[in-house]
Amino acid sequence: SKKWKVNPAEIKLRDGDILSQNHFNIMAGPCSIENEDQVDAVIAHLVENNVKIMRGGVYKPRSSPYSFRGLGMEGLKMWHDKAKAAGIKIITEVMQVSQVEEMYDFIDIYQVGARNTQNFNLLDELGKVDKPVMIKRGVSGTIEELLYSAEYVFSGGNEDLILCERGIRTFENMTRNTLDINAIPVLKDRTHLPVVVDPSHGIGIRKHVEPVALAGIMAGADGVIYELHPDPEKAMSDGQQSLYFAESTAMVNKMRKAYELR
Ligand code: PEP
Ligand code: MN
Numbered sequence: 001s002k003k004w005k006v007n008p009a010e011i012k013l014r015d016g017d018i019l020s021q022n023h024f025n026i027m028a029g030p031c032s033i034e035n036e037d038q039v040d041a042v043i044a045h046l047v048e049n050n051v052k053i054m055r056g057g058v059y060k061p062r063s064s065p066y067s068f069r070g071l072g073m074e075g076l077k078m079w080h081d082k083a084k085a086a087g088i089k090i091i092t093e094v095m096q097v098s099q100v101e102e103m104y105d106f107i108d109i110y111q112v113g114a115r116n117t118q119n120f121n122l123l124d125e126l127g128k129v130d131k132p133v134m135i136k137r138g139v140s141g142t143i144e145e146l147l148y149s150a151e152y153v154f155s156g157g158n159e160d161l162i163l164c165e166r167g168i169r170t171f172e173n174m175t176r177n178t179l180d181i182n183a184i185p186v187l188k189d190r191t192h193l194p195v196v197v198d199p200s201h202g203i204g205i206r207k208h209v210e211p212v213a214l215a216g217i218m219a220g221a222d223g224v225i226y227e228l229h230p231d232p233e234k235a236m237s238d239g240q241q242s243l244y245f246a247e248s249t250a251m252v253n254k255m256r257k258a259y260e261l262r
Contacts, residue, residue: 008192011132011160013089013108017052019132019162019194024259025223026252027091027196029055031238032068033075036082041230043086045245049252053109054079054088055225059095060237061115068236073102080106091134091225097125104129114139114166114201117149127156134162134196134225140169143183147190162194163187164225165216167202176204176241179212184219196223200241206232209243210251217258224255 011019019025029042033056046054056079060070071078076092083090089108094100095116103110109132116122117138126133133153137146150161165184167177179202187195197216199209213224229235229242243251 009159009161009194011162011194013132015087015089017089019223021188021192021194021222023194023222024217024256025053025194025196026051026255027053027055027223027225028228028248028252030229030235031200031227031242032057032060032236033071033079033092034236036078038230039079039082041245042228043082043088045228045230045248046088047086049249051252052087052089053091054083055091055111055227057093057237059093059099061093061095061113062237073106076103076106094122094126097121100125100129104131107131109134109162112136112149114141117141117146120152123149123152124156127153127158129158130160131158132160132162133158134164136164136166136198137168137180137183139177143180143186143190146183146187150191150193162196162223163191164196164198165202165221166198167204175208177202179203179216181215181219184216184221188220188222194222195220196225197221198225200225200227200238204241206241206243206247209241210247210254213251213255214258217255218262220262226251 008021091109093111167179170178199212227242228248232239232242
């Protein structure tokens, strides 16, 4: 990690919103973008709670090829039109090199998923764009490997980076992943970049998402990304870890209080 700048990075979104260390941001939305009604409902919920960044996948890295794999560009365009009208920013996962350009006009932040953290050609391509990139820690990736992945993008010329701890695979199988809370203070110490925690994939169990999110904030997270759904039981992916709107509202309020206390 030789190339990091000393001063905290300030990542400016289109409307002047900032992502940085010591500036709290919330990103929330469904695992997958599914249809117009779902997007309308989520946007209304985010606006109500003053959450400005919406997450959602249109290209989904599913373990099984028979699972729902996303609506693709058509879904992204539909989502973009609605989000833009509501003043909501979009973060979505980019899976391959060709999608970097395809998605460019319709997104605010590229998400590199845990399965693509070491897709070095993708990282090279993201080094050439002038939009922020959030890199998730690899499923079995070390903190150092995450830092090197960030350096791929950084050394390519794109310094607008966000790091995300989303849990790693361990011997523990009562939870989906093991959220490595240690990574948060370590990443903040080792870089000037905003660090976001993903409690949804970190634990994978709806009722435990909130305490893990709060722990992440107390450990120093500059942002939280989490999954919600208007009807989690019917979600096409990750319903078991997606919050109901009422739970989401309660968690947002607690997260903001926790950040104030930190
Ligand atoms: C997601 O954000 O829905 C996702 C697939 O996350 P990860 O890459 O961390 O598994
Ligand atoms: Mn998911």
